[in-house]
Amino acid sequence: MNEIKIFCPATIANLNCGFDVMGVCLEGIGDEMVFRKVPGKGVRITQITGADLPFETEKNVAGVAALALVNAANPDSGFEIEIHKKIKAGSGIGSSSASAAGAVFGINELMGRPFTKHQLVDFAMKGEALASGSEHADNVAPCILGGFTLVRGYNPLDVIKIESPSEIYAVVLHPHIEVKTSDSRAVLSPNVTLKAAITQWGNLGGLIAGLYTKDYELIGRSLQDVIIEPMRKKLIPGFENTKNSALDAGALGAGISGAGPSIFALCKGQTSAEKVAFAMSNAYLETGIPFDIHLSKVNDEGVKTI
């Protein structure tokens, strides 16, 4: 195998109560990448479509992740990468993570899989660090492993994959505004009340329990965020109204996807998700801000060869 084409899915991080630890992988939205084994050494980005990104390997998220992997494995060949972006940068559904995760997955496949998917998460974080300034796994983990993922901790990296209950669908509404990651970090207070933290970890526990027991009601009751959302929602015009419209239309829960500005909802079943998507669209139209909206089943496989 000297050439493969892969699908690199979008992801929703945080999921209300799981700030910096939870994520989920989507099926209907993602980038494509092509990898070629070539003579020589190193990693070269040969084509980029759909986004204005640097071709220099060391300045490109996919390039940096790929180099981390290649430096560890020291293979007998070089690699060429084509990146075809479909996930918009800064949308809050893991655009840079998809590139980082795709890069390590694709090269690992061409090398004959010397690393497990769990190990790939570690390499992909190096690419993420270029985009966000710090190594975090809440998007790359679900992108690589599929389903829902929990990052228990980082020293060492400890990621748990949880299979999605079969009927979970996600709706993502992406307002065409820019929320800088630095801004969305800056509004966060470095301290929180112990009371709010207890509420948050009670809900995170409920979410994990609901996922394992496939208890949709419990998942819904647990999708609450008393810490981050109150601070960040002001950065997203129309957030509250759109979230409430999703809940009124029957969503299990709704909130800010990653650092925003995308607004997500989780639903039970496709029919419910369609109803929720319609309600969210209608609500967001009132802002006058352009947006696009996606509806997707949860992707239990993660990044894959197509």
Next chain:
Amino acid sequence: MNEIKIFCPATIANLNCGFDVMGVCLEGIGDEMVFRKVPGKGVRITQITGADLPFETEKNVAGVAALALVNAANPDSGFEIEIHKKIKAGSGIGSSSASAAGAVFGINELMGRPFTKHQLVDFAMKGEALASGSEHADNVAPCILGGFTLVRGYNPLDVIKIESPSEIYAVVLHPHIEVKTSDSRAVLSPNVTLKAAITQWGNLGGLIAGLYTKDYELIGRSLQDVIIEPMRKKLIPGFENTKNSALDAGALGAGISGAGPSIFALCKGQTSAEKVAFAMSNAYLETGIPFDIHLSKVNDEGVKTI
């Protein structure tokens, strides 16, 4: 059925990362209570052994919990209660909770079970409130439901029972010192860093995942407390040394049981628990403070008729 005798188990609350939300039920340590249906109305405490507790129903934890239940059910008879305490008050393994949980369980049995076990938790919290000043369920929930319990939230009360992996044993070392609940609350800072909170809820998620997947290693990695233990451990002489001796002897995790002063460890298998109990005893002997130590399998049934 006009008379029953029940076993009211001890419980460990918090479990490191689950402050105010997690608890686990023990098998080998607990009170006994006797209930009698009698003509008339009301609840009367007729005998108390093993502790110096008030006989007035309204001033007794079991009495208050019983009254909450009886007022809701309005049965055609009265009830007499005997309380035989074996769990020492103030030990940090749910002494008052055992009385409150036992009271509502026993009377519910004599009434023909008008309430589910989950509903009983709500009534038992009223008794807990008399003992601790606030309604909380982290000990009464595991005492009534058995196994591990997660209190997701309180508005309304939402308790999830998680069956224990079959090989989990607990060791509890109870130093004979008094730590007032007011003191153990007073050392807690009302604010915590967001960073520590994230670490804590990552671990809580890992604990829940480990319990569902019966992954003892994951349970062990998750039994960490970066928030409460650092503040409270100074109230318990010999804590650090005893905890470390438990971990060195192979415990999955160890920490403060409830508000202390008891120190607990969770272990995989009875042999490991015996080794850990021995190590903890030896470590605690150095303090010169008298103590007792219990070894118990997790009790998956909870309070029960004997």
